[in-house]
Amino acid sequence: MHGVKRVRYSREALEAKKQKEQAKLKEYLSLNDDVLAKRNAGDWSKDAFDLTTRVLHANAEFYTVWNYRRDILINSIFPNSSPSEVHDRIGDELSVTTSLLKQHPKVYGIWNHRRWCLANIPDGPSDTDLDGWRKTIWNKELYVVEKMLDADARNFHAWNYRRYVLANMPMKRPAQAELVYTTRKIEANFSNFSAWHQRSKVLTSLWEGGQLDPHKSKEEEFDLVKNAMYTDPGDQSVWIYHRWLVGAGNAYDILQREIASIQELLDEQPDSKWCMESLVFYKRLLLRHHARQLSEADRLSLTQECLRLLTGLQDIDPNRRQRYEDLAADVKKIN
Amino acid sequence: MSSSTSKLLIPLHVQYIQSLGESKDDLLYHLTAHLRMNAIYWGLTALNIMQHKDALSRTEMIDFVVSCWDDEAGAFGAHPDHDAHLHATLSAIQILIMQDALDRVDVDRVVKFILSLQQPSGVFAGDQWGEVDTRFLYCAVNALSLLGRLHELDVEKTVGYLRQCRNFDGGFGAVAGAESHAAMVFVCTAALAILDRLDEIDQETLGWWLAERQLPNGGLNGRPEKLEDVCYSFWVLSSMSILKKIRWVDADKLIGFILSAQETEHGGIADRPGDQPDVFHTHFGVAGLSLLGYPGLADLDPVYCMPAKIIERMGLRRDWEALPRKTE
Ligand SMILES: [Zn+2]
Numbered sequence: 229m230h231g232v233k234r235v236r237y238s239r240e241a242l243e244a245k246k247q248k249e250q251a252k253l254k255e256y257l258s259l260n261d262d263v264l265a266k267r268n269a270g271d272w273s274k275d276a277f278d279l280t281t282r283v284l285h286a287n288a289e290f291y292t293v294w295n296y297r298r299d300i301l302i303n304s305i306f307p308n309s310s311p312s313e314v315h316d317r318i319g320d321e322l323s324v325t326t327s328l329l330k331q332h333p334k335v336y337g338i339w340n341h342r343r344w345c346l347a348n349i350p351d352g353p354s355d356t357d358l359d360g361w362r363k364t365i366w367n368k369e370l371y372v373v374e375k376m377l378d379a380d381a382r383n384f385h386a387w388n389y390r391r392y393v394l395a396n397m398p399m400k401r402p403a404q405a406e407l408v409y410t411t412r413k414i415e416a417n418f419s420n421f422s423a424w425h426q427r428s429k430v431l432t433s434l435w436e437g438g439q440l441d442p443h444k445s446k447e448e449e450f451d452l453v454k455n456a457m458y459t460d461p462g463d464q465s466v467w468i469y470h471r472w473l474v475g476a477g478n479a480y481d482i483l484q485r486e487i488a489s490i491q492e493l494l495d496e497q498p499d500s501k502w503c504m505e506s507l508v509f510y511k512r513l514l515l516r517h518h519a520r521q522l523s524e525a526d527r528l529s530l531t532q533e534c535l536r537l538l539t540g541l542q543d544i545d546p547n548r549r550q551r552y553e554d555l556a557a558d559v560k561k562i563n
Numbered sequence: 564m565s566s567s568t569s570k571l572l573i574p575l576h577v578q579y580i581q582s583l584g585e586s587k588d589d590l591l592y593h594l595t596a597h598l599r600m601n602a603i604y605w606g607l608t609a610l611n612i613m614q615h616k617d618a619l620s621r622t623e624m625i626d627f628v629v630s631c632w633d634d635e636a637g638a639f640g641a642h643p644d645h646d647a648h649l650h651a652t653l654s655a656i657q658i659l660i661m662q663d664a665l666d667r668v669d670v671d672r673v674v675k676f677i678l679s680l681q682q683p684s685g686v687f688a689g690d691q692w693g694e695v696d697t698r699f700l701y702c703a704v705n706a707l708s709l710l711g712r713l714h715e716l717d718v719e720k721t722v723g724y725l726r727q728c729r730n731f732d733g734g735f736g737a738v739a740g741a742e743s744h745a746a747m748v749f750v751c752t753a754a755l756a757i758l759d760r761l762d763e764i765d766q767e768t769l770g771w772w773l774a775e776r777q778l779p780n781g782g783l784n785g786r787p788e789k790l791e792d793v794c795y796s797f798w799v800l801s802s803m804s805i806l807k808k809i810r811w812v813d814a815d816k817l818i819g820f821i822l823s824a825q826e827t828e829h830g831g832i833a834d835r836p837g838d839q840p841d842v843f844h845t846h847f848g849v850a851g852l853s854l855l856g857y858p859g860l861a862d863l864d865p866v867y868c869m870p871a872k873i874i875e876r877m878g879l880r881r882d883w884e885a886l887p888r889k890t891e
Binding site: 336419420464549 | 590594598640641645737738741742743770772779792808813828833837844
């Protein structure tokens, strides 16, 4: 159970609450018994189907009832329906799940049923347009999932579903459109790491597919991140994304430039943990990958700078003191 | 924090777990029937860790587990008359092992059920309806290992899928392409530990990501810029134990946070202070405390999420490291 406030009841109030709950309990138990009895008897009637709707509205996590509902659809309703009726039925199923998702946006079983619906759209509307229904319904899914992400921009069920739709829809959307979507989500809230994550996936595929020039596009990303860092240097989403952009740190010039830029921010915000932590990380990348381009004096000063920052981090971020001690020991050992 | 919550209230939590089976006039009890098998596993494991493993009737529990057998599928459902599911099946096996009653299972049929759920990509479905994610992959790997049948698994295929779920931040998501999430980091890390393939993990980066889950109030969150929650104490700490980096969070502050989420009147632990307790958070809170070396608790194996003694006896212990047990 998540986020349910504890309420303290007096004995009388508790008794009253129990009384009130009794009616609900009785109703639920009879629904529960009915639906399981029908399921055990292999009842695939319209009544049984309607009963599953009622049970699922009372308890959307009841996976056995979702399974039973699909059994009725597959074994009884679909075989006795025309393709157009099956199409309408899928539409009804999607509506049921939409209204349930509004109440329970994090219930796996509802999202799962939606995926099952999409996989069961019949061919049609005609012999010459076999994918027509599929295209229309799948396209609408993106709209539904955007509504869900408007309500909770971090809902990972919704993001996973979004990626599933994008990857499987019959008429693919250009990946550029998804990049635009993540920009919109990030600009609405820099802390939305889910959107940054999605962006890293979309950009990777655009770079690999040759649809974007990696060099130019990375520079734009560095600008975006810098803007976010300066807006709220305490927001870890941005720093994690920045680490992805720098990657293995093979580009010496970029590494030096980013170090300088973070140093500048640290000068303005001398207590910024993320500036310090990132500086240690990037300076260590310099030492590890570019030692030959550095003078002996450079290497020594980088090492000392790392150790100084790690000492500072132990003070301002004591929760992770041991990690900073371990890193310092490592820096000393290597250099 | 009041003085009453500066200690783990073991007798009260034992009572709380005992009382769960007696709340049959409570609507919530029936609304969670689809999780009953898991709830019993959570309750029993917590009792084991609190050194009260006999607080629930062994016979009744074994009878219940056996009554959840779905003979058509050849596996366990979460409740009598509920469909077989991989998650309920793992919980059933874990309960029977803790109760030393594994002889009540048709192991061959269960193994067949589990293996039949592996998809061409390497991931596992939870049941015949095909919902896939890394949680089910872990359930499969864990259960096969407990049953001594891991050699029947296509390890390369399984590890291949986990590799696809790995992100640049070192973590893992629920499916390929998904954002890193502490619960999925646990299932993927523990599965790789069971398969002896921790070399697939970028341990420095993941250790960093895990350490950054701790918030100023000591609690852990499951993803960047999210709220703390007691259950993440286990998902994060177990992964850190497996990577031998559990010292990278402040143990005392985290202990304080878990203890502050206790319900001090009727027992149980909630997701965070002031919320309604439940057996899930009670179990994961106690599990977290055990890994943090809290005094008076038994050792928990972070890979299998079962009493360490049992896993050791079965010869399945992997190379993990929890904090040393403190004395009162
Ligand atoms: Zn939780």
